Amino acid sequence: IGSAAAAAEAPAGAIVKADKPVIIDGVLDEPCWKQAAPVRADFVNSKQGVLSDQPRMAVRYAWDEFYLYIAYETFDRNLVAVGTGQAEGPKGNAREGCEIWLPDRKVDVVEFFLSFGDERFFWEIHHNAANQFNDVWCTVPDAAWPVSQSSMATWGIIFGHAMAIQDDGPFTLAKAVRLKPKADGKPSTINDDSDADTGYTAELRLPWLGIGAPAKCRTWVEREVRGQKTREPGPWKMAGQVLLILAAVQDGDLAERYHHSSPTRKGGWFHTTARDWPRCRLADTARPAPTP
Numbered sequence: 001i002g003s004a005a006a007a008a009e010a011p012a013g014a015i016v017k018a019d020k021p022v023i024i025d026g027v028l029d030e031p032c033w034k035q036a037a038p039v040r041a042d043f044v045n046s047k048q049g050v051l052s053d054q055p056r057m058a059v060r061y062a063w064d065e066f067y068l069y070i071a072y073e074t075f076d077r078n079l080v081a082v083g084t085g086q087a088e089g090p091k092g093n094a095r096e097g098c099e100i101w102l103p104d105r106k107v108d109v110v111e112f113f114l115s116f117g118d119e120r121f122f123w124e125i126h127h128n129a130a131n132q133f134n135d136v137w138c139t140v141p142d143a144a145w146p147v148s149q150s151s152m153a154t155w156g157i158i159f160g161h162a163m164a165i166q167d168d169g170p171f172t173l174a175k176a177v178r179l180k181p182k183a184d185g186k187p188s189t190i191n192d193d194s195d196a197d198t199g200y201t202a203e204l205r206l207p208w209l210g211i212g213a214p215a216k217c218r219t220w221v222e223r224e225v226r227g228q229k230t231r232e233p234g235p236w237k238m239a240g241q242v243l244l245i246l247a248a249v250q251d252g253d254l255a256e257r258y259h260h261s262s263p264t265r266k267g268g269w270f271h272t273t274a275r276d277w278p279r280c281r282l283a284d285t286a287r288p289a290p291t292p
Contacts, residue, residue: 012242012281013037015061022062022069024203026178033071036060039278041072041247045258048266056259057110057249063282065235066171068206068243072110074129074199078253079179079190080108081130088134089164093172098132106252110202111270113138113246114211119274122244123165123211129190129200131177137163140271157271168209169233177202208236217241239284246270246277 018032041057044050055075062069082105084097100109108128115122120141126134137160141148152158165173179187180198188197208217219234248260248270264276 012279013039014283015063015243015280017239017283017285018062018064018069021064022067022203022205024174024176024205026176026200026202028060028071028073028201028203030062032062032069033060036062036071039247039261041249041259041261043260043263043265044256045248045260045265046256046267049263052256052259056251057247059247059261061245061280063238065238066168066207066233068114068208068211070112070204070206071202072247073180073201074108074110074249076108076129076199076251076253077196078193079129079188079197079200080106080193080252081128081132081190082107083130083132084134089173090166093167095133095173095175097134098126098128098130100126100134100250106257107250108252109250111248111250112204113244113248113270113274113277114206115244115274115277116212116214117242117244119244122271122274124159124271125165125204125206127175127177127202127204129177129179129188131175131202133175135163135165136161138271140274155269157269165206165210168207171207171209171233172205173207173210174205175203208238209233213238214241238282241282243280243282244274244277245280246274 016032016036022030039059041059042052057072057074059072082099087094087096089095099107110127112125113122122138124136124138139158141153177200179200182188217237221232221234223230250257261278262276265273
């Protein structure tokens with residue numbers, strides 16, 4: 001992995017600021033999604049800078065004072081989604097996990113890798129067409145660290161499966177999926193290979209606290225309730241912050257099943273190439289809406 005300083009030299013693409021909260025329903029109809037430039041996650045994993053012969057996934061990002069928002073669209077013709085049957089996450093907001101690989105079934109899954117500039121510590125997020133969701137805290141230890149030689153560092157990566165993205169008081173993680181219509185106008189199907197699907201659209205809402213935004217960006221609101229002073233989570237001052245965000249999509253039906261959003265990645269584990277993840281800067285203001 002290269003140094004964070006080296007990665008910081010590359011220009012960062014802008015993430016638009018949403019002028020109102022995004023409704024998480026899987027329908028990409030908010031103004032911020034029309035303003036956000038789509039990011040292609042179509043680069044073939046084994047071939048640096050080579051795009052797929054057809055679209056695999058398009059991603060958009062937005063933000064406000066409480067959340068990072070992710071919207072994406074897939075184009076999979078045979079949707080396969082398998083749940084783990086286990087719920088993980090904070091109390092009151094646990095979510096069933098999704099299988100990302102099975103020896104006897106070709107599953108589909110979307111992945112996002114999120115870091116605030118640290119190339120060795122970051123979140124790995126999984127989501128699928130059934131709205132199942134995983135979050136894994138990842139550590140990529142330096143070879144000089146003794147822990148890198150431990151039984152925990154399989155493939156040079158420590159996977160913190162027991163950790164989960166936390167909510168921030170009333171500001172909670174949310175997710176939604178909307179299946180796209182097939183040629184006959186009916187919704188695409190999941191786990192039915194007898195028809196031709198067209199994919200799905202999805203939205204994710206991730207609290208800044210939960211994904212590890214810089215503590216200096218946090219604010220609090222002081223209130224008095226029945227004579228008692230309380231302190232509640234306030235808006236996060238996130239304008240100008242830079243995130244490393246890699247988007248990836250796995251289509252189990254393809255011989256080259258992984259595609260991603262980095263034109264400079266040379267293949268291998270996504271976790272060990274953070275220097276080549278796209279850099280995104282949170283824009284100060286929302287972009288003007290495009291003219292109809």
